[in-house]
Amino acid sequence: MIEVLYFAWVRERIGLPRESIETGAATVADLVAELRGREARYAAAFADTAALRVALDQELADFSAPLAGVREVAFFPPMTGG
Amino acid sequence: MAATAAVRVRVQAAPFDYGAECGGFVPASGASGAVVSFLGIVRGAAGRLARMEIEHYPGMTEKAIAAIAGEAARRWSLDAVLVIHRHGALVPGEPIMMVATAAPHRAAAFEAAEFLMDYLKSRAPFWKKEIGPDGAEWVAAAERDEAALGRW
Numbered sequence: 001m002i003e004v005l006y007f008a009w010v011r012e013r014i015g016l017p018r019e020s021i022e023t024g025a026a027t028v029a030d031l032v033a034e035l036r037g038r039e040a041r042y043a044a045a046f047a048d049t050a051a052l053r054v055a056l057d058q059e060l061a062d063f064s065a066p067l068a069g070v071r072e073v074a075f076f077p078p079m080t081g082g
Numbered sequence: 083m084a085a086t087a088a089v090r091v092r093v094q095a096a097p098f099d100y101g102a103e104c105g106g107f108v109p110a111s112g113a114s115g116a117v118v119s120f121l122g123i124v125r126g127a128a129g130r131l132a133r134m135e136i137e138h139y140p141g142m143t144e145k146a147i148a149a150i151a152g153e154a155a156r157r158w159s160l161d162a163v164l165v166i167h168r169h170g171a172l173v174p175g176e177p178i179m180m181v182a183t184a185a186p187h188r189a190a191a192f193e194a195a196e197f198l199m200d201y202l203k204s205r206a207p208f209w210k211k212e213i214g215p216d217g218a219e220w221v222a223a224a225e226r227d228e229a230a231l232g233r234w
Contacts, residue, residue: 055207058145059145079204081224082199
């Protein structure tokens with residue numbers, strides 16, 4: 001099981017702040033492909049991954065990064081702090 | 083020196099008192115020759131912004147800011163760093179965040195403060211939503227903010 005978190009408009013499009021997912025995805029990109037195939041709201045949220053950022057166990061990562069050993073994946077738009 | 087820089091990070095919904103924070107930071111900086119501070123305030127063109135809502139990623143936010151502050155302390159000779167960033171609902175005119183740096187010399191204090199601001203803008207997990215008379219909209223990241231990282 002992996003915890004998947006969504007923030008900002010990704011959270012709004014999917015309609016959930018977080019969920020536990022049983023997945024065999026090897027990489028973030030594989031997980032995204034799996035989520036896209038679920039329902040229209042996921043397909044909408046993940047339509048353009050260039051507009052998204054991902055963090056693995058709270059560290060920024062690439063979509064090509066492996067998921068082995070990862071407990072928490074977060075998807076969100078580019079950050080707008082400061 | 084870098085290895086002993088006192089780094090304090092606070093992520094909070096509550097307002098903070100910029101004057102009191104600066105006042106408390108100066109003595110804490112010990113023998114520093116220079117203190118630089120920056121206060122970010124919610125901008126609001128009259129009537130266009132009712133409030134701003136700031137979402138963040140609890141846990142990652144604190145870690146990311148601590149990592150950015152730690153990187154500043156590695157690059158410059160700093161005595162102390164303070165970062166405060168708010169989340170939740172804010173109205174125009176309210177303080178949103180502040181950074182303060184203390185260093186033996188002013189160049190390091192100024193540069194480190196700018197470095198912290200540039201990185202907090204696009205590497206700390208905050209997202210701003212603007213709520214106005216015409217509805218709500220997530221603030222898009224500015225290309226210039228990403229480009230600003232290139233100078234470091």
